[in-house]
Amino acid sequence: MKSLIVLFILFFGINILCNSQSDPKDGHYIIYPVPYPFVREADMMWSKTVWRMMDLREKINLPIYYPTTPMDNRYSLIDLLLYGIKKEGIVAYSPDEQDEFSKPLTWKDIEDRFGVRNDTVYIEDSETGESVIKVIKTEMVSSEVKKIMIKEQWYFDKQSSQLEVKIVGICPIREYERTESSTQNTETEEESELVMKKLFWVYFPSVRFLFANNFVFNPNNDSQRLSFDNLFFKRRFSSYVYQESNVYDNRYIGEYKKGLDVLLESKKIEDDIFVFEHDLWEY
Numbered sequence: 517m518k519s520l521i522v523l524f525i526l527f528f529g530i531n532i533l534c535n536s537q538s539d540p541k542d543g544h545y546i547i548y549p550v551p552y553p554f555v556r557e558a559d560m561m562w563s564k565t566v567w568r569m570m571d572l573r574e575k576i577n578l579p580i581y582y583p584t585t586p587m588d589n590r591y592s593l594i595d596l597l598l599y600g601i602k603k604e605g606i607v608a609y610s611p612d613e614q615d616e617f618s619k620p621l622t623w624k625d626i627e628d629r630f631g632v633r634n635d636t637v638y639i640e641d642s643e644t645g646e647s648v649i650k651v652i653k654t655e656m657v658s659s660e661v662k663k664i665m666i667k668e669q670w671y672f673d674k675q676s677s678q679l680e681v682k683i684v685g686i687c688p689i690r691e692y693e694r695t696e697s698s699t700q701n702t703e704t705e706e707e708s709e710l711v712m713k714k715l716f717w718v719y720f721p722s723v724r725f726l727f728a729n730n731f732v733f734n735p736n737n738d739s740q741r742l743s744f745d746n747l748f749f750k751r752r753f754s755s756y757v758y759q760e761s762n763v764y765d766n767r768y769i770g771e772y773k774k775g776l777d778v779l780l781e782s783k784k785i786e787d788d789i790f791v792f793e794h795d796l797w798e799y
Contacts, residue, residue, distance in 0.1 A: 547729050547743065548725065549724040549725060549727070549728040549745045549749075550745075550749065552682060552721075553673070553676070553680070555671070555673050555675075555680075556675070559673050559674050559675040560671050560672070560673060560674075561672055561674045562671065562672040563670065563671035563672075564669070564670045564671075564789060565667070565668075565669050565670075565684075565760070565761040566667075566668055566669075566670060566759070566760050566761075566785065566789075567665060567666065567667050567668075567757070567758050567759035567760070568665070568666040568668065568755040568757055568758055569663060569664075569665055569755060569756055569758040570663065570664040570665075570666060570753055570754065570755040571662070571754070571755075572593075572661070572662050572663060572664065573662055574754045576752075576753060576754045577753055577754055579732040579733045579734075579747075580592065580664075580732060580744075580747070580753065581593070581659075581662070582733070584658065584659040585658075586599075589730075590731070590733065591730055592658065593664065593688075593744065594661040594688050595658050596726065596727070596730055596744065597686075597688065597718060597723070598626075598656070598658065600723055600726045601623070601626065601718075602623060604726055606718060606722060606723055606726065607620050607718075607719070607722065608620065608621045608626060608716035608718055609621060609716060609717040609718070609719070610625075610717070611687055611714035611715065611716060611717055612714075616667060616684075616685055616687070616717040617685065617717060617719055621716055625716075626715065626716060629690070629713065629715045630657070630660075630690065630715070631654070631657075631692070632653065632654050632655070632656055633653075633654055634652070634653055634654075635651070635652055635653075635654060636650075636651055637649075637650055637652055638650075660690045660691060660692045661688045661689065661690050661691075661715070662689070662690075662691045663688075663689040663712070664686055664687070664688055664689065665686070665687040665688075665689060665714070665758065666683060666685075666686050666687075666755065667683070667684045667685045667686075667687070667717075668682065668683045668684060669681070669682050669684055672792075672793065672796070679789075679793040683720045683748055684719070684720055685717045685718060685719050685720050686718055686720055686723075687714055687715070687717045687718070688714075688715045688716070689712055689713065689714055689715065690712070690713045690714075690715055691710065691712050691713075692710075692711055693708045693709065693710055693711070694708065694709055694710075695707070695708045696709075720748075724745050727743060727744035727745035727748070728743050728744070728745040728746075729743070730743065730744055731743050731744070732744060732747055756782045756783075757782040757783075757785045757786055758770075760785050769781050769782060
């Protein structure tokens with residue numbers, strides 16, 4: 517009798533487990549990101565906030581930039597962020613605020629920042645052959661996002677005696693040409709200028725689960741692709757320091773350095789962090 521009860525429980529238990537996955541999954545398991553190490557406030561004896569600029573056109577960053585349109589469950593970084601904001605409940609914040617994560621944006625706000633608008637065009641009516649006015653909505657061009665700003669915090673944990681880094685947020689930057697018309701000597705000329713525009717900030721810990729379950733392309737081995745979360749966690753990207761926390765309203769390096777001095781100052785900030793950690797030890 518007891519064996520029959522055990523078999524009955526096992527049978528229905530297996531059925532419940534099998535039927536609990538109502539949504540189809542592309543794969544046999546769900547990947548959870550590795551949690552950040554726990555740090556007490558008392559153990560954080562030193563910290564420095566740094567903003568980095570990542571150019572997606574660099575060779576090592578190309579797997580983040582491509583594909584420019586989603587294909588075969590592959591996304592570029594910006595397309596994955598837009599998917600998460602639109603369908604996964606990821607919150608985007610305004611880049612115009614002093615605090616990067618204070619003012620949430622709506623999907624309409626993001627479309628406006630991409631330059632999405634309603635255009636009026638004339639099309640031919642198939643029945644009458646006459647031209648009629650039709651209003652169409654332009655699409656977002658995600659390939660215009662060619663740079664990513666990363667906000668990160670470096671800190672020294674005296675409990676583990678290690679210098680750690682935690683990514684706080686990421687901000688896509690749209691790079692496009694803006695055309696303006698000017699009239700000179702009764703002739704209309706069009707002038708274009710290159711514009712860089714911050715689109716939105718995303719709190720990085722909120723997108724880690726989405727990043728952990730989407731992968732970047734590996735040109736050497738399709739079965740060993742790296743997830744977006746591992747790519748950032750292992751710092752498999754190229755970037756340079758664009759800004760650091762300072763007394764001058766956290767000004768950009770480009771505001772007080774020009775030309776080659778900007779890169780030299782960026783390298784100096786990185787070296788200062790390395791030297792700080794090195795000086796904590798005695799040999």
